[in-house]
Amino acid sequence: MSSEMAPVQQTGSLRQWLQSARPRLIWLAVFLICLGPLASLIWRFETDQLAADPVEDIIRTTGDWAIRFLVAGLLITPLRRLFGWHGLARFRRMIGLYAFFYVALHLTTYLVVDQGLDGQAILHDILKRPYITVGMATVTLLIPLAATSTDAMTRWLGGQRWRALHRLVYLAALLGVVHYYLLVKLNITWPVIYGAILLAGLAWRVREAATKPKPKRRPVRPTAPAG
Amino acid sequence: MLIAKPTDIKPSEITSRSAYLNRRRFLSTAIGAGAIGAGALGAGLATLSGESAMAAPLNFTKTPPLQSDALTPLKDVTTYNNYYEFGTDKSDPAENAGTLKPKPWTVKVDGEVGKPADYALEDFLKPYALEERVYRHRCVEGWSMVIPWVGFPLASLINQVEPTSKAKFIEFTTLADKVQMPGLRLPYLDWPYREGLRLDEAMNPLAILAVGLYGEDLPNQNGAPLRLVVPWKYGFKGAKSIVRIRFTETQPQTAWNVANAHEYGFYSNVNPEVDHPRWSQSRERRIGEFSRRPTLMFNGYGDQVASLYTGMDLRKNY
Numbered sequence: 001m002s003s004e005m006a007p008v009q010q011t012g013s014l015r016q017w018l019q020s021a022r023p024r025l026i027w028l029a030v031f032l033i034c035l036g037p038l039a040s041l042i043w044r045f046e047t048d049q050l051a052a053d054p055v056e057d058i059i060r061t062t063g064d065w066a067i068r069f070l071v072a073g074l075l076i077t078p079l080r081r082l083f084g085w086h087g088l089a090r091f092r093r094m095i096g097l098y099a100f101f102y103v104a105l106h107l108t109t110y111l112v113v114d115q116g117l118d119g120q121a122i123l124h125d126i127l128k129r130p131y132i133t134v135g136m137a138t139v140t141l142l143i144p145l146a147a148t149s150t151d152a153m154t155r156w157l158g159g160q161r162w163r164a165l166h167r168l169v170y171l172a173a174l175l176g177v178v179h180y181y182l183l184v185k186l187n188i189t190w191p192v193i194y195g196a197i198l199l200a201g202l203a204w205r206v207r208e209a210a211t212k213p214k215p216k217r218r219p220v221r222p223t224a225p226a227g
Numbered sequence: 228m229l230i231a232k233p234t235d236i237k238p239s240e241i242t243s244r245s246a247y248l249n250r251r252r253f254l255s256t257a258i259g260a261g262a263i264g265a266g267a268l269g270a271g272l273a274t275l276s277g278e279s280a281m282a283a284p285l286n287f288t289k290t291p292p293l294q295s296d297a298l299t300p301l302k303d304v305t306t307y308n309n310y311y312e313f314g315t316d317k318s319d320p321a322e323n324a325g326t327l328k329p330k331p332w333t334v335k336v337d338g339e340v341g342k343p344a345d346y347a348l349e350d351f352l353k354p355y356a357l358e359e360r361v362y363r364h365r366c367v368e369g370w371s372m373v374i375p376w377v378g379f380p381l382a383s384l385i386n387q388v389e390p391t392s393k394a395k396f397i398e399f400t401t402l403a404d405k406v407q408m409p410g411l412r413l414p415y416l417d418w419p420y421r422e423g424l425r426l427d428e429a430m431n432p433l434a435i436l437a438v439g440l441y442g443e444d445l446p447n448q449n450g451a452p453l454r455l456v457v458p459w460k461y462g463f464k465g466a467k468s469i470v471r472i473r474f475t476e477t478q479p480q481t482a483w484n485v486a487n488a489h490e491y492g493f494y495s496n497v498n499p500e501v502d503h504p505r506w507s508q509s510r511e512r513r514i515g516e517f518s519r520r521p522t523l524m525f526n527g528y529g530d531q532v533a534s535l536y537t538g539m540d541l542r543k544n545y
Contacts, residue, residue, distance in 0.1 A: 052307035
């Protein structure tokens with residue numbers, strides 16, 4: 001960074017530097033904005049503005065944001081293709097990891113604060129409460145995706161296998177919405193909205209895959225004769 | 228937060244509060260010059276000050292609480308509410324219930340009853356001496372509070388209006404006015420909100436009609452000006468802003484039962500052994516505490532109410 005800062009004596013260079021640093025600055029801004037929900041939670045906690053049941057408030061808020069980031073992450077590719085917003089592509093990993101981050105906060109609050117790490121109670125919940133069962137399945141599906149999010153892991157897996165694995169995110173997001181739907185008492189507005197967005201995105205994907213000629217992808221040579 | 232022995236808790240809370248209330252009572256006696264009904268007093272103050280009577284102090288005696296729980300702070304009692312007529316978020320009622328006009332108010336008493344009538348609330352309340360009852364409030368969602376209600380035994384009303392021999396149940400109906408209640412626009416429940424009790428349940432001395440909490444008129448979001456409180460049942464049984472009390476021969480329909488009979492039964496007694504189909508009822512979070520505490524059978528009021536249900540299968544009659 002400092003080597004780039006060096007030629008700042010002339011305004012032209014400053015503009016130049018800003019020009020070249022712009023993508024990184026925007027990336028940083030998006031990164032910080034995504035921390036906003038957590039910052040707001042901490043602020044409300046510190047200033048005693050959480051709801052009367054603060055544990056419920058934290059669980060609900062982190063859960064809400066987990067779903068929002070999951071849905072947002074899945075919308076990036078359709079939006080890119082439909083509207084040509086290709087600049088969005090470089091935020092996809094960040095958004096996906098933020099979804100996982102808020103899922104992790106959500107789960108940790110449930111396990112540690114709400115249940116007090118009572119293993120038996122938690123196991124009982126997982127086995128007996130469909131919304132907990134589904135929630136746990138969601139987290140389980142997201143773990144390998146977060147773990148393979150680095151460039152090195154992508155290379156190691158190979159693009160094709162990586163893509164195949166990461167299609168699981170649709171299932172994870174749908175399970176997340178089901179989890180939400182199952183615990184709502186009456187007002188199912190938001191789970192239905194998130195579900196509709198996801199299904200629309202999924203339908204678009206399926207249609208794309210069906211209608212578009214396959215991108216020149218080398219078919220894998222079978223090592224043994226087929227048939 | 229609660230710590231260890233429950234007997235530690237009461238003194239500071241109650242003493243300061245009662246000192247405060249005594250002063251209040253003295254003041255209101257001075258203003259009201261003796262035996263004035265709560266409503267009339269509220270109206271008087273409202274006229275005097277030109278404001279709403281929401282914070283009018285009430286005349287009441289204190290009934291010693293059955294348990295020594297710490298009271299839930301007034302702020303939590305009045306900002307964390309389920310009152311779907313004003314929205315489905317817990318914070319909605321406190322934000323939106325300002326449009327409710329608890330005065331003037333009319334209560335209809337009808338059905339299988341000797342003295343059916345439409346009462347102005349002041350007349351409706353006149354025969355009864357108000358008392359403070361500190362009750363646990365257990366929500367079906369798994370949280371609980373401890374609330375000092377001000378009200379009178381439902382049994383007093385029942386005796387007053389003389390139900391016929393056919394009367395076996397009571398139905399309570401909440402106001403359903405789209406102008407005052409923005410939540411009615413959405414069909415979450417089959418409005419108006421209705422709740423009901425078996426007549427013998429209603430006659431139990433624990434069941435009260437409340438007109439206040441923390442020594443003052445009920446805030447709108449808590450069901451002003453008149454609500455039902457049945458502390459051994461889940462909170463939703465406590466119909467708010469009651470406009471009609473009907474005595475019936477057959478079991479009345481209740482709003483949550485109509486919405487989802489599988490999850491919300493007519494009885495809805497607090498029962499740690501019978502789970503909600505989707506979540507456990509064995510533990511609850513007392514507002515103000517972090518970890519959950521065990522839920523008690525009949526919310527801890529078994530000695531007073533268990534006999535109402537002898538011989539009944541509480542799994543079937545959830």
